[in-house]
Each structure stands twice: as structure tokens, then as C-alpha cells.
Amino acid sequence: MxxxxxxxxxxxxxMGSRIAxxxxxxxxxxxxxxxxxxxxxxxxxxxxKQKPAGFFLDSEAxxxxxxxxxxxxAAIADCDWVIEAVTENLEIKRGLWRKVEAVCGPExxxxxxxxxxxxxxxxxxxxxxxxxRFLGTHFFNPPRYxxxxxxxxxxxxxxxxxxxxxAFGDLRLGKGIVPCKDTPNFIGNRIGFFLLGTIAKIAVEDxxxxxxxxxxxxxxxxxxxxxxxxxxxxxxxxxxxxVGLNLYNAVPGDPWRERYLLPGFHKQMLDRGWLGEKxxxxxxxxxxxAKEIHAIDLKRLDYHPAVxxxxxxxxxxxxxxxxxxxxxxxxxxxxRAGTFLWKLFSDYLVYxxxxxxxxxxxxxxxxxxxxxxxxxxxxxxxxxxxxxFKAVCERLGNRCPANIEKMRxxxxxxxxxxxxxxxxxxxxGSNEYRAFEEPGILLSRQTRIESNAGASLVDLGDGxxxxxxxxxxxxxxxxxxxxxxxxxxxxxxxxxxxxxxNQGEVxxxxxxxxxxxxxxxxxxWDELGEMIHRFQQMNLAMKYAKRPVIAAPFSxxxxxxAEIVLHSAAVQASAETYIGLxxxxxxxxxxxxxxxxxxxxVGDVRAIAERIGQAKVSSSAAEAGQLGFLRASDRITMNPxxxxxxxxxxxxxxxxxxxxxxxxxxxxxxxxxxxxxxxxIWSYRQGGYISDYDVTVLEKVAHxxxxxxxTGEQMVPEQYILDLEREAFLSLCGNAKTQERIQYTLxxxxxxxx
Numbered sequence: 020m021x022x023x024x025x026x027x028x029x030x031x032x033x034m035g036s037r038i039a040x041x042x043x044x045x046x047x048x049x050x051x052x053x054x055x056x057x058x059x060x061x062x063x064x065x066x067x068k069q070k071p072a073g074f075f076l077d078s079e080a081x082x083x084x085x086x087x088x089x090x091x092x093a094a095i096a097d098c099d100w101v102i103e104a105v106t107e108n109l110e111i112k113r114g115l116w117r118k119v120e121a122v123c124g125p126e127x128x129x130x131x132x133x134x135x136x137x138x139x140x141x142x143x144x145x146x147x148x149x150x151x152r153f154l155g156t157h158f159f160n161p162p163r164y165x166x167x168x169x170x171x172x173x174x175x176x177x178x179x180x181x182x183x184x185x186a187f188g189d190l191r192l193g194k195g196i197v198p199c200k201d202t203p204n205f206i207g208n209r210i211g212f213f214l215l216g217t218i219a220k221i222a223v224e225d226x227x228x229x230x231x232x233x234x235x236x237x238x239x240x241x242x243x244x245x246x247x248x249x250x251x252x253x254x255x256x257x258x259x260x261x262v263g264l265n266l267y268n269a270v271p272g273d274p275w276r277e278r279y280l281l282p283g284f285h286k287q288m289l290d291r292g293w294l295g296e297k298x299x300x301x302x303x304x305x306x307x308x309a310k311e312i313h314a315i316d317l318k319r320l321d322y323h324p325a326v327x328x329x330x331x332x333x334x335x336x337x338x339x340x341x342x343x344x345x346x347x348x349x350x351x352x353x354x355r356a357g358t359f360l361w362k363l364f365s366d367y368l369v370y371x372x373x374x375x376x377x378x379x380x381x382x383x384x385x386x387x388x389x390x391x392x393x394x395x396x397x398x399x400x401x402x403x404x405x406x407x408f409k410a411v412c413e414r415l416g417n418r419c420p421a422n423i424e425k426m427r428x429x430x431x432x433x434x435x436x437x438x439x440x441x442x443x444x445x446x447x448g449s450n451e452y453r454a455f456e457e458p459g460i461l462l463s464r465q466t467r468i469e470s471n472a473g474a475s476l477v478d479l480g481d482g483x484x485x486x487x488x489x490x491x492x493x494x495x496x497x498x499x500x501x502x503x504x505x506x507x508x509x510x511x512x513x514x515x516x517x518x519x520x521n522q523g524e525v526x527x528x529x530x531x532x533x534x535x536x537x538x539x540x541x542x543x544w545d546e547l548g549e550m551i552h553r554f555q556q557m558n559l560a561m562k563y564a565k566r567p568v569i570a571a572p573f574s575x576x577x578x579x580x581a582e583i584v585l586h587s588a589a590v591q592a593s594a595e596t597y598i599g600l601x602x603x604x605x606x607x608x609x610x611x612x613x614x615x616x617x618x619x620x621v622g623d624v625r626a627i628a629e630r631i632g633q634a635k636v637s638s639s640a641a642e643a644g645q646l647g648f649l650r651a652s653d654r655i656t657m658n659p660x661x662x663x664x665x666x667x668x669x670x671x672x673x674x675x676x677x678x679x680x681x682x683x684x685x686x687x688x689x690x691x692x693x694x695x696x697x698x699x700i701w702s703y704r705q706g707g708y709i710s711d712y713d714v715t716v717l718e719k720v721a722h723x724x725x726x727x728x729x730t731g732e733q734m735v736p737e738q739y740i741l742d743l744e745r746e747a748f749l750s751l752c753g754n755a756k757t758q759e760r761i762q763y764t765l766x767x768x769x770x771x772x773x
Contacts, residue, residue, distance in 0.1 A: 021126075021183055023047060023191075027098040029088070029115060034132055034160055035104035036062030040073035041162040043082035044594070044641075045191045045657060050094055052086045059085035073163055075594065075639035088115070095123050102156060104132040107265070112141055120149050128180060130156040134208055135265045138173040138201045150175040156184065157205060158194075159392045164595070166659070167392035168194035169205045189458070193594055193657030195391035202378045203269035204262070206385055207392035209378055210371055210399065212263055216278035217366050218247045221359060222317065223282050229302050229314045231328040235359055239333060240349070241342050241396030248302035248314075251285075252295035260289055275370055284317050291320075330356040340491075342396060343405035350406060364406065365415060371399035372420040375447055382434060383444055383455055400434045400444075408433045422447045458660040460667065462487050462522050469505060473498025476506050482515035483670045485663070492528035493521055495579045497550075500557050510566045516670035516677070517564075519583060520571035520663050526596075527580025530554070532605065536761045539752040547752065551745045554579065554611040558586040559737070563680065567673040571666035573659055577601050577636070581648060582609060585616040588680075589673050590653040591666035592640040598648045599636030603716050604770035606757030610748035614723045615740040618685050621647040624724050628696050631724075632709075632717045634770070684734040687726025696721035710772050712756045719747040 024047070028039040031053035039049040040063075053059045063080050066073030074080060086094065095101055101123055105111055112131065123129065129152045131141060142150050155171030168188045172181050181198075188194040199205040204212070222232050233246035243250070251259050259281065266279040288301065295301030304322060306313050313322040332352045339345040350361045371385055379385050386398025403411055412419050412427045419427065426434075426445060436443045436452055442464075443452040460479065468476040473490035486506040488499060503519070510517040538547040561568045561583070570584040573593030581598050584590055592598075600609045600617070608614065609631060617627045629635070630646060637643035640655045649655075656665045688695075700717045703709045709717070722728075723743045726735055751757045756773050763771035 021099075023099045023187065025049065025098045026100040026102060027052065027095045029053075029101065029103045029119070030105035031059040031062030031085070032104065032106075033065075034158065034162070035102075036066045037069075037073045037160065037162045038102060038104060038132065038158055039063070039083050040066040040080070041158075041192060043079040044075045044163060044639075045193075046082075047191070048082045048084070050084050050086060050091070050098060052088050052091055054089075055087050056085045056091075059087070069161070071161070071164065072638060073161060075163075075641040076645070079641075088118070092118055093122050095119060095127075098124070098127060100128040100130070102130050102132060107133060107135050107261075109136050109140055112136065116141065116145070116149075120145060127152065128184060129153045130184070132156060132158055135204055135262065135269065137203070138171055142173045142175075147175070151177045152180060154181060154184065155199070155201070155205075156188070157199075157207075159207065165392060165394070166193075166195040166390075167197060167207055167388060168192065169197050169199045169207060169388065169392075171199045171201055171205060173201070189658055190661070191657060193659070195387060195458070195658075195660065197384050197388050197391070199384070199388075200378055204266055206378050206388040208262060209266065209374070210385060210389060211393050212259075212266060213275065213278050213370050214363075214367055215247065215251070215259070216263060216281060217363060217370075219282050219285070220278060221362050223284075225359065225362075227359060228328070229317060230325055231330075231355075231359075234328045234330065234333065235356055236363075239337065240346060240360065241402075243394045252301035252303055254295070255297055256285060256289055256294045256301050260285060275366075284320060287320060288315075330354070332356050346402070346406055347410075361414075364402065365411075365418070368399055368403050368411065369415065369418055369420055372423050375422065380448060381444060381446065381455075404433050404435055425450075458658070460663040462520070462663065468509065469502070471498045471502060474502035476502060476509060479518065479663070479667050481667070481671060482674070483518060483667045484510050484514040484516075485518045485520055488519075488521045488527060489523065490531075492525060493523050493580070494528050494531045495554070495583070496531040496534055497553075500553050503557050504560065507560055507564050507566075507568075511564070514566065515674035516567045516569060518569045518571055518663070518666045518670050519587065520666055522663070525575040525577075525580075526572040527576060527583065529578025529580050529601070530611070532761050532765055535607075535752065536758060536765065539758055539761075544749060544753075548745060548749055551610050551748060554582075555741045555745065558582060558612045559741075562586040562588070563682070564588075565677075565679060567670060567677045569666050569670045569673065571662050572596050572598060573662055575636075578609065578613075579611050582611040582613040582616070584648065585620075586612060588677075589669055590649055591662065591669045592643065592649060592653060592655050593659045593662050594640050594655050594657050595659065596640040596643055597636050597638065598643045599634060599646075600631050601634040601636060601770075603632050603713075603720065604634040604760070605764050606712070606716055606754070606760035607748050607751045608716065608720050608723065608744065610744040612737075612741060612744070614720070614744050615685060615737055617647055618687070618724065618740065619683055620650070624688060624692055625696065625699060628699065628717070628720055628724055631720050632700075632703075632713075683737055685726075685737060685740050686732065686734055687724075687729060687740075689726055689729035689731050689733060691725075691731070693721055693725035693728065696725060712754075712773055715754070715756075716751060719751055723747050 027050040028035045029052050031051050039051045042049050051059045067077050138155050142153050153173045154176045157169040159165035159167045170185050185196045189196050229248045237246035263279040263281050267276050270276050293300050302315050304313050312325045314325040332354050333356050336345050336348050382400040386400050389395045389398040434445050441454040443454050446453045466478040475487045477485040477487050479485050506517050567588040570587035570590045572584050576598035578601050600613045602608050621627050643649045656662045704714050760771045
């Protein structure tokens, strides 16, 4: 049975150092080599300082040993996997691999992170043993955050090795694995850079501005906020140019290859040294002390203050929550936005379909590569179905690719379909629908027992019930209260355990602030107080339920969402969990048991006050454990696709012979602790770190954490602290400055320090 305990990463540039960092995140030590140990150490330091960071915890950098090719290559003999990530130059790579072959262990895995050089050219002339162990493992940058790992066999790679690397990448590195053919730039960059080139082409031909393009190619259509020109600034204009040029030269038979040559304005910017973020200016730049964002004029190549484009159809479509419906509405328009998007989508869909079977035998791999590597909500074939399969075919007319046209003539109505419990895709090779497996559990394919507008009860099978949130940003209110109580009752009767999970963009952005603001402005204090009470009692009911409640947090877990996690019997957290009690940012404090649970978990009251007062949010699940949001017995899932399946397994494990905990007593310090905390608040104010109103909020936090004005240290019941939380929350809501903070956050998504 093959195991991995140490890897070697060759090349400490942006990719190599971040790959080593992500292995450290997974608990695997590495040897990071470059031309000198100093260069390797700079790579490690850059991974620590990177925003967002390459490490879950800065301390994990100690898992990496820096060295040089000249003096430390022999140490590769002790490594189980050697990953090459040096510059994209065939002879440099081959020269390095010759040295590696001479010193590496006989069973070591050998892989290249190349994105543009065929593996067959790298492996040519090497021994049979080398070629059987050699493959491509193309990580996407940054490796910690982008889900895709393309796995590419060389001409003679052992298929069992491919299976091992794929399984390790999935389970230990948390990657979405896409098997690729050894074709130029594999799948993700072949399709992704075609899309970038097509957007640039339309911008030139039809006179769209940088701001207009980015407004039309971001979250509006299911793409990241970086959109197009912002993404090019992040990637680097030089990197994008060289990738495109490499692709152009590598695909002489591709009739669309001109798309890979980025427009003249891009080359002119390169010649001026405008490379994007790394040079301080690209398609955008920040100007002056205020860092005002300016955008470039693509014709004159000078900058102007960035403006918000005005597309009436876009403003109307933004209110459509369903992405498919929004896209259909947009492309149906004959306005400037609709024209742009149809030109873009039509070429993108046609090109993707024509690349089968050249770059992949199945559409699934292309869709996954674009979702996992470029963070698109829909891959091109999923997009085709969302726009309406037949409608797109009819609109394309004679441009419809032959494989798609054949489907249409045979009366097929979609590229993906359902067959019982299994999803299916249309296989162009066999001309029929075939079942495929999605990694992990998809809640959308499980049986719903009960639902309301904001939450559902879902049967996960094997005696595990799930409470799924599906409100906007999964905010918490009456719908969630009712469904969790219903879930607890149902679990006690018919299930072994309950999981709280969802597959939205975030686990939960916290309590419904709009309700809080409206109640406060209308003076509905009894109603607001009762709502807080119900939230508190729901959390207590979960904590002391007869069956275990398992939380499966991921992404943002804020305020009330964090309080639900804190009251769960156990937690199966995604590695990328950003959890915090952030209520102080909107002028209130945790009032659903957050203060209480932190008092029970964290011994240092000053540390608790700082975390609540600073609205501290963990940068990973590992840091969440350091902050007290996770316990040592809680578990972390590297692959987010596996989170709910892992939570189900944990629920079944904890459900065996489960006994609820004894009712807790909370230790508080009384007046002495309050005085200590108040001194700290005063120091922060004197230093100019907080505002006068922050002082008001933090003194309320201190009042709760000290247990009120009790004399001396005492043990108090949980309900005592809950009552203090509720009273403090209501009093702060009555202050106009808190209402200003809530209103500002609802409008901008940012905190206000008034």
C-alpha cells in the first residue's frame, strides 16, 4: 500500500511555493528547492504574506525545508513524490528531470505542473521506469483556493499510479480531480483562455469599455467578481500574453486559434511595463492616497476614474435570483448587454462542443474544469442547458456543431438529464445518455420530508436527517427556527442523528438583520426580544437534544450562524471555514448564546472580548480551532464536495450510544473582570483604535462576559448569561448609531465605524 509522508517541490516561484504550502495544509512535509535556499525561503515567506494566505496557519510553514538544486537535490531520495514547477521551458525541465532521475527513489511519484508543454515531449528518451511513474499534475493558482487539479497521464504512465494520485488529490488535498488528455494546455486553460480572448475580441470590435466588460462578465452571469480585465490584472498581463501565444503556436489545426492572440492594446500595455497588480497598473490602477480606482481607455491607453456602466436590462435582471432565468432574460434582449452576451456565449458554447473528443471524451470534464478552475457557476454545457438547449440550437442555426446538431435532429432536449436517482450526460461517442457520479452528497437529489421558504428537512439515508438552509445568504429567522425544532422532533422519533448543512454560497451570514432593523425602528421591542429568546432556546434544544446534532460549516459562518455551530454536539467543518462572532460590527453583540459558549470554551475572558470586539473571523478551520469555535474532537474536511458525506459519517458515529451532555454552569468573574475589560477598552480608545460608539458596544460585551455586576467569581446557569445577552442586544438596538450601522451593512455589505 503506497503512502506519502514527504514530497519535493522543484521551483519556489508563485506556483511551487504555494503547492508546498498546500501540502503543509494537508499535513505533508516538503522539500522546496530552487537555485538557492534564499530564493526558496522567499517563496515560503511570500506564501505566508499572500492575501489570501497560502497556509491555513502561518506555523505550518515549518513543514517546508528550503534548499537548492545544487546542494540539496540528493535529499529527494527520501521523498515519496517529486513535483516539478519550474519555468515553462522544455529544455530546462528535461535537464532538471535528468538530475532527478539519478537521485530519486525507485518508487517515487514524478509529476510536472506544466500547463503548456506536452508530457510526451518532457518524458521522451527517459527510462521505462521513469515514464511509468511520470504524469502531469496541473494545479491552478492559488492552489489552496482553486479546486481544480488536472491529472494527465504521460505516454506510459501506470494507471494504478493515476488512480492513487487522483484519490490522494481528492481526499487529502481537497481537489476536484479532472482527468485530461495530453493536449495543449489541457482543458481548463484551453477553454478558459479561449473565453478571455473572445471577450477581448468583442470589446475591440464593438467598442465596449473595461468597466462595461467587467460588469457583464462577473457575478451577473455566474462568474467571479474578478470578471475579465480585473482577472487579467491578477494573473498578470505578461503571463496571459505568453499563455495565449503558446496556445496559438501549439494548436495549428484549431480554426479558432486567432482568439489566443490577445488584442494590440494588450501588447502595447506589456511594452510599457503595465503588467497588472504586480507592476501597480494594468487595466486598472489605484490613484492617490485614497486609492481611487481608475480604469484604462482601450483606445487611448490613458486612465480615468472608473465609472459604473448603465445597462437598464442588467439592472432589471439583477433582481432575478435564479441564474438560468436571469441568463435567458439577458440574452433575449437586443440591447447592448444582450448583444454582448449572446456573441460571447454562442462562440463559447460552439468552441467547447467542437473540442470533444479532442481534449476530453465527456462534457463533464470540461464543465468541471471551468467550475473548479475558474470558479464559474456553470460550465459551458451546463450553461447551454440553462439557456435552453433547443432555443440555443435554433438561434445558432447552421453554426450549431455537428455533434450537437445530430442530438437535436434525434429529438434530444438537453445535454444533461436525470434517470432515477442518478444524473446523466449525453455521451457523443455512444450517442446515448450515461450515468455519472458527482463527488459527495448532493442535497438536491435527496428526499425532502418537509420544507418552508427558508429551510427544509432532507433525508440523507441510513438514519441521518439534515436541516438545509436555503434563504438568501442563508440568514436565520423564523423559518429556520421552525425547521430546526421540527428536525429535532423528527430525529428523536425516526433518526439516529441530525446534520445542519447546505450547499449554498455560504453556510450562514447570520441572523436576519433586516428584521432586526425594522423591529428596532418600529419600536417592536417585545417582538424582537421574543425572537432572540426563540433563537436562544433553539440553540439550547440542539445542544441538549437526545440525538446528536452535527454542524457542517463552510465558507462564511457569521454571527448567528457561528452560534448554531457553537451549540452543535460535533462539527465537521470544511477546511475553508471563515467563522466569527461579528455582531459588534453592526453595533450589537452575540445574543443567541455566542458569549455564553465562548465563556464555556475559552478560559481567557480578555481574549474572548477581543475576538468579539474586533469581530474576528477565522481564516481557516484550523484557525477556528485556535479561536475556540472548533474543539479538538471536531473534524475537518479538505474537499468541500465531501463535506456533507463526511458529516453524515460523523453523525452515524456519534449517534451510536449517544448521551446528551449535562446542563452546564458558566464561570464568570463579576465586577473585577468587568473593571479589567473596561480598562482594556479605555486603552484601545486612547490609542485611537476604536470610536466612542465602539466603547459603548464593547462595554455591553464586557458586562455580559463578566456576568453582570456580580460580586466576585461565581458559577451561574446558562440562562442567566442568555438573559444578559438579550437585554444588552435590545438596549443597543435602541441606539440610533446601531441602527445606522445595521442600515449601512445591509446596503453595502461592509461594517460602519461611526
